[in-house]
Amino acid sequence: MALNLFDLKGKRALITGSSQGIGFALAEGLKAAGADIVLNGRDTAKLNDAAARIEGADQLAFDATDHEAVRAAVDAYEASGKAIDILVNNAGMQHRAPLEDFPADAFERLLQTNIASVFHVGQAVARHMIARGRGKIINIASVQTALARPSIAPYTATKGAVGNLTKGMATDWAKHGLNCNAIAPGYFDTPLNAALVADTTFSAWLEKRTPAGRWGKVEELQGACIFLASDASSFVNGHILYVDGGITASL
Numbered sequence: 001m002a003l004n005l006f007d008l009k010g011k012r013a014l015i016t017g018s019s020q021g022i023g024f025a026l027a028e029g030l031k032a033a034g035a036d037i038v039l040n041g042r043d044t045a046k047l048n049d050a051a052a053r054i055e056g057a058d059q060l061a062f063d064a065t066d067h068e069a070v071r072a073a074v075d076a077y078e079a080s081g082k083a084i085d086i087l088v089n090n091a092g093m094q095h096r097a098p099l100e101d102f103p104a105d106a107f108e109r110l111l112q113t114n115i116a117s118v119f120h121v122g123q124a125v126a127r128h129m130i131a132r133g134r135g136k137i138i139n140i141a142s143v144q145t146a147l148a149r150p151s152i153a154p155y156t157a158t159k160g161a162v163g164n165l166t167k168g169m170a171t172d173w174a175k176h177g178l179n180c181n182a183i184a185p186g187y188f189d190t191p192l193n194a195a196l197v198a199d200t201t202f203s204a205w206l207e208k209r210t211p212a213g214r215w216g217k218v219e220e221l222q223g224a225c226i227f228l229a230s231d232a233s234s235f236v237n238g239h240i241l242y243v244d245g246g247i248t249a250s251l
Contacts, residue, residue, distance in 0.1 A: 005230055020050065040091070093192070115161045143186045179236060181236055184243065
């Protein structure tokens with residue numbers, strides 16, 4: 001049956017930044033599709049709480065911006081006999097300020113958290129996937145991969161980079177049996193967007209700007225992630241899948 005293409009039983013998925021928000025929702029979705037889950041984060045208390053809510057979930061605590069720490073953690077986990085079949089690069093942060101006043105240290109943190117982490121974790125996991133001749137890498141991009149908005153120019157730059165790094169991963173690694181794609185969420189009600197959700201003026205603008213007329217729910221990203229993690233996407237590579245209620249489709 002065609003539905004069997006979406007079955008993730010026997011697969012193991014590492015999701016970075018998965019103690020809350022989009023990362024946790026994606027972990028829940030992949031678990032529901034049959035995958036074993038490996039949660040990641042820097043806050044051990046939040047990570048423990050998240051693991052308690054997903055039966056059988058492993059925890060792999062490392063700072064995704066630390067190249068050596070990432071490599072050591074991934075290599076040790078793989079050496080324990082647990083192969084990572086699916087990687088979701090979800091770790092990310094936001095900082096809002098007018099570009100002319102944007103703090104340089106905040107810009108550097110955005111670069112490290114939103115783009116360098118994708119390189120660090122992607123490379124560490126891909127080395128093992130390449131040796132096996134198969135693997136799925138899903139990077140979390142953004143509607144800002146294609147569009148800009150006032151006060152978040154550096155964030156927009158990092159998410160544009162995630163889109164192009166995804167294409168680069170596919171270009172280098174597809175020949176080794178890897179599928180490397182990205183999901184680009186629109187505006188979702190998450191802790192990262194709490195200030196915007198609470199802003200009634202912004203929410204009213206967003207509802208008018210988005211053809212679907214509302215904020216997205218994090219659970220609505222699960223289907224896209226299951227698709228890109230499964231055999232259903234076996235010939236999909238270097239693609240950026242926008243899940244945005246139509247916001248990138250209209251003026």
